[in-house]
Amino acid sequence: MNRLEISELVVNVPGRRDGRPLSLSVEPGQVWGVLGPNGAGKTTLLHTLAGLRAPRAGRVLVDGRPLAALSRRQVARTLGLVFQERHDGFPATVRETALIGRHPWLSPWQMEGAEDLRLAEAALERLDVDHLAERLVSTLSGGERQRLAIATVLTQAPNIWLADEPSNHLDLHHQTAVMALLSEQAAQGKAVMMCLHDLNLAARWCDHLLLLYPGGEACWGPAERMLVPAALERLYGQRLATAKIDGAPVFVPVR
Numbered sequence: 001m002n003r004l005e006i007s008e009l010v011v012n013v014p015g016r017r018d019g020r021p022l023s024l025s026v027e028p029g030q031v032w033g034v035l036g037p038n039g040a041g042k043t044t045l046l047h048t049l050a051g052l053r054a055p056r057a058g059r060v061l062v063d064g065r066p067l068a069a070l071s072r073r074q075v076a077r078t079l080g081l082v083f084q085e086r087h088d089g090f091p092a093t094v095r096e097t098a099l100i101g102r103h104p105w106l107s108p109w110q111m112e113g114a115e116d117l118r119l120a121e122a123a124l125e126r127l128d129v130d131h132l133a134e135r136l137v138s139t140l141s142g143g144e145r146q147r148l149a150i151a152t153v154l155t156q157a158p159n160i161w162l163a164d165e166p167s168n169h170l171d172l173h174h175q176t177a178v179m180a181l182l183s184e185q186a187a188q189g190k191a192v193m194m195c196l197h198d199l200n201l202a203a204r205w206c207d208h209l210l211l212l213y214p215g216g217e218a219c220w221g222p223a224e225r226m227l228v229p230a231a232l233e234r235l236y237g238q239r240l241a242t243a244k245i246d247g248a249p250v251f252v253p254v255r
């Protein structure tokens with residue numbers, strides 16, 4: 001079990017004043033959504049939480065220990081990252097790519113074993129890309145690549161998921177399947193934080209929300225307290241109509 005604690009964190013968004021420092025905890029079992037308009041700093045925040053970018057101030061802690069004090073291997077075992085930019089380094093198949101998720105768990109020259117292969121195959125099947133296992137990644141569609149990226153993190157089996165737009169490129173069915181998977185991960189005691197542009201996915205699947213405003217303002221808390229139409233309209237500069245379906249609020253932009 002791992003909790004991700006953000007303490008007085010000021011993310012370094014170039015050219016922007018500090019804004020409100022962020023202090024919150026993503027607990028095991030919780031699903032946090034990060035909402036905000038383009039350029040609000042969602043990706044920069046996730047990169048900072050992953051230790052890929054230094055903050056201007058404040059700290060990121062895993063189970064009370066600063067992220068910087070953990071070894072690279074500990075970080076790689078603990079944090080699973082689904083990020084937007086992907087580079088095809090060398091030609092690899094879908095199966096080989098999913099197996100990369102096992103690397104934090106292997107010693108430097110150790111080959112993947114039967115159990116690693118089983119985990120990778122199960123993840124590919126869960127993300128509905130098992131039929132593509134032999135294909136080169138460079139031949140995949142956008143949605144297939146996204147599902148493979150998520151399958152690779154599932155193979156990695158981290159305790160904390162950081163996902164930047166996990167529903168990106170996905171059709172409606174696969175959006176729902178991925179949100180159900182992240183929700184299930186949380187139910188198994190993992191901590192999940194994801195950036196989302198789709199307010200309705202956030203309203204249905206996230207139990208906590210962090211709202212990032214372009215000027216550096218922010219507020220956070222349980223989803224039902226954050227999903228206030230007036231606050232969301234201010235966040236996006238967009239009028240919204242609201243309804244309730246299946247017990248969850250639904251927001252539709254209006255002209």
Ligand SMILES: Nc1ncnc2c1ncn2[C@@H]1O[C@H](COP(=O)(O)OP(=O)(O)OP(=O)(O)O)[C@@H](O)[C@H]1O
Binds near residue numbers: 013041042045
């Ligand atoms: N290396 C950089 N140099 C200059 N500006 C940068 C750099 N990286 C990010 N920014 C700026 O920082 C701001 C925050 O970027 P970020 O990608 O975190 O936003 P975001 O909320 O994820 O946006 P989006 O919804 O468009 O994905 C943007 O205005 C972006 O142009």
